[in-house]
Structure formats: structure tokens, C-alpha cells
Amino acid sequence: MNDPLSQLDYCASVGRSPWHRATALGKLLLALGAIAIAVFAPTLRLLVATHAVVWVLATSSRLPGRVVLAAAGYPLVFSALFVASRWDGTLATPLVLVLRPLTASLTAAWLVGTTPYPDVFAPLARVLPRSVGDGLFLTYRALFALLARAERLVRALRMRGGLGGPPRQRLAHAGEGLGTLVVHGFERSRRLYATMLLRGHSGRVCGCRHYAEWSRADGWVVLTAAVLALLSVLLWRAT
């Protein structure tokens, strides 16, 4: 529960901000719009303004600051690499190279931190091939069970001296540990499939429609989208 992944997932389910009450479809469209503006913004002013709007989203969603910073700050290392490779002596180029990915990752963290995963994946699964859409749900579902099992495995390896010795030996032990997770994954998939059949699996994992149940809180999503649209119109050509 200490890693940012698990915390984001937890916040998405228990959060009480207006963003948590808004529908997933609206937030997904808003997030895609904000990322599109960040990626295609031709001027630094528009990029800075969009970045500020996304910070307002993130802070008003009441997600833990450490989690937001961990998720949003992830691209900084690689942005730094690109800044170094494209350095032209101006301030604008590095700012653009840092703000674009930072805005996008902050938007993604806001979306995932305010929306439970079945609601995020449900609209995506509608437009993807059936097996691929189902794969999204099943992969995410398997993740946390495997993370908990991996944690126990690492603890057991450490206690039995499996993490000592030269790196080659440690990596081989880690591989054997992952082998146990493969076997566990196989057994788990058989049980899961049997459960799916028992519950009358219709050929698609999620039939929920919560992702498109509009509420009053969606007014905030519409308002933010309007602000972003206005900023784009005003600042698209601003120098």
C-alpha cells in the first residue's frame, strides 16, 4: 500500500472531491483534451496556462501531494535527457520540453486518482477489440495480487539469504521467484476463468455503465473544458 500505484488506486475509490463524483467519460474526454493541448500547443503561453489549469485539477482532487508528485514527476528524468540533447541556449526550449510531459503526466495522475479503474477502462474497452478490452481489466486486477505476493517472496528470499552473493546469482534467484509467480498466475487464471463461467460470462468482462452516468459534479468538468477551450482560442497564436 506504500507504492504510488496502490495509493492512486486507493484514492480513486475512497476520495470525496467533486472530481470523484464526476463521470469517468467526461473526465476521460477532459484529460484527452488537456493532453492534446499540451502536446500540440504552439506557444509557451498556452502551455503554461494549460499546466496551471491541470495543477488546479490535481490540487482540488485532494490526492496526497507525495503521490501526485511521484506520478507527475516521473517524466522529468527523461525530459532532462531531451533538454540536454536539444539545448539551444534559450529558456523557451527547455521549458516546453519539461512542461509538455509534466502537464500530460499530471493530467493522467488526476484522472486515475479520481476514477476507479473499472470506470476508466469501460469506455476504452468499448472501442478496443473485445479480447484487448478484457485484457485491460484482467491485467490490472492481477497486478495488486501479484505485487502483494512479490513482496512476500522478496521477504522470504531475504530471510533465507537468497538476495546475497554476486549479482548474477541474485538475479537468477529473482528469476526463479518470478517463476513461482508465473505458476501462480496460471493457476489463478484457471480459477478466474471457472468463476467467469459460473457467473455467466457473456464474452465481455465489464458491462457496467457507471462511466456515463452524468451528475451535477460534471458541471466542473464542463467548466474546466470551457476554460481550456477559451485559453486555446486566446493563446494559440499569442507570442
Place this chain on the structure above:
Amino acid sequence: MSHLHIPDGLLPFWLWGSGLLVALVLLVLSGRAANPQRVAYQGALGGLMLAANALPIGPLEYHLSLAGPIGILLGPLGAFQAAFAVSAILALLGHGGLTVVGLNTLVLGAGAAVARPVYGVLARVMRVPWAMAWSTAAGQAVAGGLWLAVVLAAARPWGAPPQAPSHLERLVAFAFPLWLLGLAVESIVAWGIGRFLERVHPALLPGGLTVRAEAP
């Protein structure tokens, strides 16, 4: 090091747009061959791949990809779908960009797709752990090559002429040792996975008679 850490907004549109298009076409084609039981197994191994990709094990957010072993166990089509699920979920968690999902899937999927046929050949002449290690190395080499090609293409500013060699040299100098390190680490881990599966559950490995009977 076969996962593209490149976030949104750094790659030119033609690059990530065409990557997304090619990945979607391949997903539609591969989706026809999957049945629900198979999808459940892909989900379980995709979860393992996701856990490996999400957990850094060293500086610079270094992590395993497990593309080779997952490709060997699931086959190219299944591994490609798992790679897409992993890339999409990671992008939603701010780990790699949403616009780069297609390219990420292609890079991870290429590593997985190459590993399986190489394993098929090597498993006839050597023991499972070694076949798994060498086929993973082959997959990593291909995936790493693609990764490097994308990074070099991205290092060129949009619409600008080719850069001075010094800029590209900096990138290659940074990426090449990581690539080699990744190749070694992934291969040794694959060796361990192969060693365990050979002793404990050989039916999960491709090629055996029991595999067809038991594995989904």
C-alpha cells in the same frame, strides 16, 4: 530497457501517430485468435509484466520488462495484447506517455515476438534455462534496437535538419550501456524463470506434449 520512458509531447506526431496506427491494426488482427480462457491467462501474465515494469529496481527508474519470457510463454499474438494492456495502464499512471502507447506496445511486442520462435529453435539443442536466456537476449536486442531508433528519431527537433553529431552521440552514449545492461539482466532473470519452470511446471513451457493438453 525495452520500455520507452519517453513521455508525451517529446516525439513528433508522425512517429507516435504511425506507431499508434500500426499497433491498433495489429491488435485488431491478433484479437481474432483469442478465446476467454486464453485472455484470462494473458491477463495474469500481463499483470506480472506490469508489476515488473512498474517497480523500479535501480537508479533512473530502471526496471525489468519480462518481454522475452512472457513472449515465450504466451506466443507472439498473446504477448502483443499483453504488451498493449501493460503500456496503456502504465501510461494512465503517468509512466510513459499516452501518445506513446502504440510505440511502447510495438517495442515490447517486438521483443516478445522474436523471443518465441528463437526459443522454439534453441530448445531443441540446449536446456530450457539456456534457451530461455538466449531467446530473451535476442528479443531484447531487437526491442533495444527499436528503442534506440525511436529515441534517435525523437532527438531531432520537429522539421529540423539532422542534428550535429555531438547531440546524438550524447544520447547513444547514455542509452547504449543501459541497453547492454538490460540485455544481461533480462537474460539472467529469464534463465532463472526457465530453470524454475523446467523443474516445477514444464507443462507451461511451449513445445512439450503436456503443454497443449494443459495450458490454455
